[in-house]
Amino acid sequence: MSRNYEAERAVLMDDVKQVLKDAEALYQAAVDDGTKEGKALKEKLKAQLKRAQQQFSELEDSMVDRTRQAAAQTNDLVHKNPYQAMGIAAVIGLVLGALLSRR
Template identity: 30%
Template sequence: MSKNNASNDLRAELASLADTLEEVLNQGSSKSRTELSRLHQKAQDALQNSRDRLGDSGERIAQSTRDAAQKADSYVHDKPWHGVGLGAAIGLVVGILISRR
């Protein structure tokens, strides 16, 4: 799953949680004890579901980061001089940016 899809899933999950909590807050003052209990349970379920799904999204993002790091490590091991050149180029750019301050 791409970062964009994970980000969209995160936004959708947070929006769903916000809608559920808004419903609980808006309807809380005018409901009976039984209805309040039902709304409380609905809010708890939504929160738990969000936590579960957000944990899954975080794990997918972490896995894609680990995969990218592993590919970069393999590339540098396979082509060490390219890695040295890239490191030197990055160092040069950072040095130029720091010297301008």
């Protein structure tokens, strides 16, 4: 399950990065028509693009930190209570087995 989550997260992050790259390429390719409105719009787009890239970077860092913290807490919990962890895993296995055998 963890590998699946990591794979999906990586795909999502790659998609978001590609969207930001495409938006930046669109900005670079935009024709400057020379009007004040066109220049103002281009500057506004540039500022929003920078803000989006910064927020994406912060979000990515935050997700990585939270994932590491959750993994460390889970590891500590399992090491402190190994029999409880085995019992919970067994119950989850039985429930999943029962649900899958019905189909």
